[in-house]
Amino acid sequence: MDGSVKLDEVVMRFGDFTAIERTSLEIASGEFFSFLGPSGCGKTTILNMISGFLTPSDGQVMIGGEPMAGVPVNHRPTAMIFQNLALFPLMTVYENIEFGLEVRGVDKRKRREASERLLALVALEGSGSKLVTELSGGQKQRIAIARALAVEPRVLLLDEPLSALDLKLRQHMRAELKAIQRKTGITFIYITHDQGEALTMSDRVAVMSAGRIQQVTDPMTLYRAPLTGFVASFVGENNRLEVKVVDRQGPRVRLDGGALGPLMGSAGEDVVLANGQAAALYVRPEHLRPVDDGYTGPRLETTIEAVHFEGAWLMLETRLDASGEKLRVQLGSDLAKQAAGMLEPGRQVGFGYDPEEAVVLPDDGSPVVDEATGEVVETSAKGEAEAGGAHVSSA
Amino acid sequence: MFRQLSERFGHPLAMAILTLLGMWLIVMVTLPQLQMIDYSFRPNLLPAQRGGPEDGWTLGNYVTLFDNEIHRAIFFKTLWSSVLVTLLTLVVSYPLAYYLAKVATPRQAALCILLLIIPFWINEILRTYSWFIILAFRGPLNEILLALGLIERPIRFLSGDAGVMVGMVYAYILFMVFPLYNAIESLDDNQIRAARDLGAGSIRTHRRIVIPHAKPGIATGCIMTFMLAAGSYAVPALLGSPGSRWFTQIIYNWFFEGGNWNQGAAYAFLLLVLCIGFMSLVMKFFKVGLGDIAK
Numbered sequence: 001m002d003g004s005v006k007l008d009e010v011v012m013r014f015g016d017f018t019a020i021e022r023t024s025l026e027i028a029s030g031e032f033f034s035f036l037g038p039s040g041c042g043k044t045t046i047l048n049m050i051s052g053f054l055t056p057s058d059g060q061v062m063i064g065g066e067p068m069a070g071v072p073v074n075h076r077p078t079a080m081i082f083q084n085l086a087l088f089p090l091m092t093v094y095e096n097i098e099f100g101l102e103v104r105g106v107d108k109r110k111r112r113e114a115s116e117r118l119l120a121l122v123a124l125e126g127s128g129s130k131l132v133t134e135l136s137g138g139q140k141q142r143i144a145i146a147r148a149l150a151v152e153p154r155v156l157l158l159d160e161p162l163s164a165l166d167l168k169l170r171q172h173m174r175a176e177l178k179a180i181q182r183k184t185g186i187t188f189i190y191i192t193h194d195q196g197e198a199l200t201m202s203d204r205v206a207v208m209s210a211g212r213i214q215q216v217t218d219p220m221t222l223y224r225a226p227l228t229g230f231v232a233s234f235v236g237e238n239n240r241l242e243v244k245v246v247d248r249q250g251p252r253v254r255l256d257g258g259a260l261g262p263l264m265g266s267a268g269e270d271v272v273l274a275n276g277q278a279a280a281l282y283v284r285p286e287h288l289r290p291v292d293d294g295y296t297g298p299r300l301e302t303t304i305e306a307v308h309f310e311g312a313w314l315m316l317e318t319r320l321d322a323s324g325e326k327l328r329v330q331l332g333s334d335l336a337k338q339a340a341g342m343l344e345p346g347r348q349v350g351f352g353y354d355p356e357e358a359v360v361l362p363d364d365g366s367p368v369v370d371e372a373t374g375e376v377v378e379t380s381a382k383g384e385a386e387a388g389g390a391h392v393s394s395a
Numbered sequence: 396m397f398r399q400l401s402e403r404f405g406h407p408l409a410m411a412i413l414t415l416l417g418m419w420l421i422v423m424v425t426l427p428q429l430q431m432i433d434y435s436f437r438p439n440l441l442p443a444q445r446g447g448p449e450d451g452w453t454l455g456n457y458v459t460l461f462d463n464e465i466h467r468a469i470f471f472k473t474l475w476s477s478v479l480v481t482l483l484t485l486v487v488s489y490p491l492a493y494y495l496a497k498v499a500t501p502r503q504a505a506l507c508i509l510l511l512i513i514p515f516w517i518n519e520i521l522r523t524y525s526w527f528i529i530l531a532f533r534g535p536l537n538e539i540l541l542a543l544g545l546i547e548r549p550i551r552f553l554s555g556d557a558g559v560m561v562g563m564v565y566a567y568i569l570f571m572v573f574p575l576y577n578a579i580e581s582l583d584d585n586q587i588r589a590a591r592d593l594g595a596g597s598i599r600t601h602r603r604i605v606i607p608h609a610k611p612g613i614a615t616g617c618i619m620t621f622m623l624a625a626g627s628y629a630v631p632a633l634l635g636s637p638g639s640r641w642f643t644q645i646i647y648n649w650f651f652e653g654g655n656w657n658q659g660a661a662y663a664f665l666l667l668v669l670c671i672g673f674m675s676l677v678m679k680f681f682k683v684g685l686g687d688i689a690k
Contacts, residue, residue, distance in 0.1 A: 051592060073591045080592045086585035090607050099603070100593035151593055 002064035003029040003077075003154035003187035005050060009059035012045050012211075019045045021212045022059065027189065027204075029064075029154075032181050034190040034198040037208035038234070043191045046208075047157050050189065052076045064154055074103075079153035081161045085144040087132040093119075093143055094128040100151035118146035121180065138169045145180065155187045162197060174200050195235050199223065207231045224357075225268050229364040232282040239288075239327050241281045242363065245273045253360045255281060259322035263298045264355035271361060278363040283353050285315070285330035290339045291352035299352045302327055304345050316343065318351075327351070435660035456661030466645055466662075473642035474669060476556060477624040480563045484571045484620045485613065487564060492575035492612075493605065497587065511569060519566060523633045526562045527553070530634070558634040559641070566630055567623050571616035578612025579605060611687040618674050625670055642666055 005027040012020035020042045027033045035043040048054040049061055052073035061068045063077055079100070088096050097115040098106075106114070119125050122142035127135070132143060141161065148156055158177075162170045178201045181188045192198050198205045199219040206216040207230070215227045226232035233240060243255040243263055253273060257263040265281045267273055291299055302318035314336040316329040329351055331339070342349055400409035436452050444450065460466050495504045514522060529536050530552035537549040552558045582605060590600040606613070631641035646666065649659030678684070 053588060053592075073588075074594045074596060078592070080589070082585045082589060084583065084585055086583060086589035088586065088589070088604065099590070099595070103594040103596075103599060147593070 001029075001154055004062075004064060005155055005187065005189065006062040006065075007046070007049075007059070008062060010046075010049060010056040010061060011058040012042070012049060012054065013057040019211050020049075020056075023213055024059075025206065025213065025216065027187060029187055030185050032178065032188045032190065032201055032203045034192060034202040034205045035208055036192055036195055036198040036205050036235070038193055041208040042211040043193075043208050044159060045211075047080070047159055047189065047191050050155065051078050051080050051157050077154040078157055079148035079151050079155075080157040080159065081144050081148050083160045083163060085140055085161065085164075087140055087144055087147070089131075089133055091132065092128065093124075093130050093132060093135070096132055096143060097128075097147045097150050099147065104151070114150055115146070118150055121149070121183070122146045122176075137165050138173065141165065141173060142176075145177075149180075149184065149186070153186060155189060156181075158188060158190045160192050160194075162192075163194070170197075177201060199235075207235060209234070224359075226282070226359060226361070227268070227270065229280055229282075229361050232280075232359060232361060237285050237328065237330075238282045239285065241283065241325070243279050243281045243360070245275055245277045245279050245360070247275050248273055252355065253279075255279065255360065257281075257322075260300065260320065261322070265358040265360035266356050267360040273360065273362065279360050280363045282359045282361065284357070285328040286313075286332075287353045287357045288327070288329045288351040289331065289335055289353070290342060290349050293350075295350070295352050297352050298355060299350045300327060301348065301350050302329075304343060304347050304349060306345055307343055314343065318349070321348070431660045432664065434657045435664050437657050439655045439657045456658050457665065459658060460662065460665060466642075469640050469645060470642050470665070470669075473625055473666075474673075476559070476639075476641075477621050478673075480560055480567070480624040481617050481621045483560060484564045484567055485617060488568055488571040488575055488616065489613075492572050492579055493601075495572075496576050496579040497582075497584070511572065515569060520629050520633070522566065523562055523630050526558070526565065527633055530558050530561065553634060554636045554638060556635075556639045558636075559631050559639050562630040562634040563624050563627060566627070567620045570619040570623060574612040574615040574619070575609060576612075578609040578615075582608045610681050611683045614677055614681040614683045614687070617677050621673055621677075622670050625666060625673075 007023055007025040009022055009024055010020060011018065011022050023046075035046060037043050045054060049056050050063070050068075052068065052071065055069075068076060088099065091099070094112070094115050097118055098111040101111045101114060115128060116125070119128055122145055124139060124142050124146070127139070132140060135143065144161065162173050162177075165173060174197060177188070181201075190198070190201065199222070202219055204216060204218055205222050207214045207222065209230045215222060215231045217225075222231065223236055226235060229240070232238050241257060241260065241263070243257050243260075243265075246254040246256050246262075248254070248267065251266040251268070253265050253267050255263040255265055263281060273279060288300070291297075301321045303321060304316055304318050306317040308315040308317070312333060314331045314333070316331065318327045318329060319325070320327050331343075336343065339349075397409060397413060400412060403409075404412070435456055436454070437450065438453055438455060440447075440449060460470060491507075495507055499507060528534055531537070532549050532551055532553070536552070537546075540546045541549065552561070586604050586608070587600055590604045595603065626643060627641065628643045628647060631639065632644060635641065635644075642662070643666070646659050646662045649655050649662060653659070
């Protein structure tokens, strides 16, 4: 059963607005693939094109090697789990799960066998006769999964299905979804704005912004080697420093941090940097550690403004002495213990980092952050051309 | 209730509101009805004979219906035709309500609703007369059908029940469309999408998802349409022929032509009982309570 999905040069326009820029992408059969991005980035539009609720303005969608143009929603080998689950409230759990089979004319006994099997898969044996309104949030979630799996889809589409659950349950369901995906071997295409979900469950992640796929790769690479400023800022936390490229030797890049002095970073092979070019250096909070005066590597002199104890780690809010910019530092508990005396608001502390873990990218504008949530929404228009250059056509 | 009202409006105003409400309910609703019930159980006497030896309680007025074969036939015909009108209105209204609630853009829906409502700014009698003209033997509908070659000679729409049916479906369509529209509109779009996504075609999606959800709206619309149809006077009087008399016309005749108010009152109550009976049946059939309908 070929559950591969291919987007071939698809474009989606709504009037003058282009929701999805020309995009090509291949998702392998049996892959757990996520689209990650802020709301309005177009990820749900992509899902709707795969499921058939939307027809691309140009290009085509292929599932299992077959073009889907002209194939209506109810004849596609996909099943969707909706953000609000959309269970049928007037039906029992059995009727919900069996709906797709009933449509396909499967007889009653076979339908019941299938639904019992699926109830066992989602660990809800014996609740078939209940009304869906009697179930808890987590149980509804599982019934939605069972209902979608009942039609034996080649591709399961999940539209932020965990967003309505509380934190504990959400983390539990992540593991469960992954386990179900492994057990069934079905292609899962998962839409989320929650990077935690995308990183923990996916084989590969496509990060989207403004109707464009920024980068497609496995979670580890995504975190360690972002290809665009948007990915660097959106996935995980990152400190962004504006620098100029001095020169480059292999992956190692020497940088001029202006008032911050000479700095170092590394750049991937795909990243094109010219000497003297404006660039951005991304240093993750957990890659910074306090250093003493004898340290010779690149260092950042700061003044601590606030210290937050988070249990397993310590989060420091500091300000760079030279530029006045904010720098966030995360220290593991052992480092925090060692440096206990120095880490108080008002103290001046120098932080060093390993240049191999600091990423240099062409300057494509500072990230636009949602005031309310503190989440990265978009990169500003500056350097749109470079961002376009990094537009990914992954195979 | 008095406490809540007086907390909000003060003592005197609360008193006034409740008194007016009470007056309205008792003087304008309850007493006239009681008077009519009283009438219906008394024989039709000359004013001089009232309170005399012949006056007294009797079921005679109610029995008349079952003795009079023609009246009885018209009574059941009214019942049957009102059911037909209700079903016909439902069939016409459902696609329209679904279109308004789920397919049309807000702009299109607003325009459509406006177009639906505008004719109702005109008096019901006038609207019915316009159908009288449209359906006439030498009227525009026959002319068009003749011109299109669909019929060879004009049809007498206005003899039989057809004219009454058309007139009533048109007259009461809003009472069906709006409850349906409200019910369908409250259905989550994702329910429809989920059904489609699981493979259901549009007929099954309607049968299993949309219609069950819209049941209270369907019940409300059916009850309203049935009551209005069974109690309609103008439409059968104008569009009907002698062959399609409605029970309301007989009630009218008892009151205003026969001068027998007692008999008329008895017939009116029989019609009321019929309507209440139909309403409870529909509610039972759709498994909805009064609360669902009042929504």
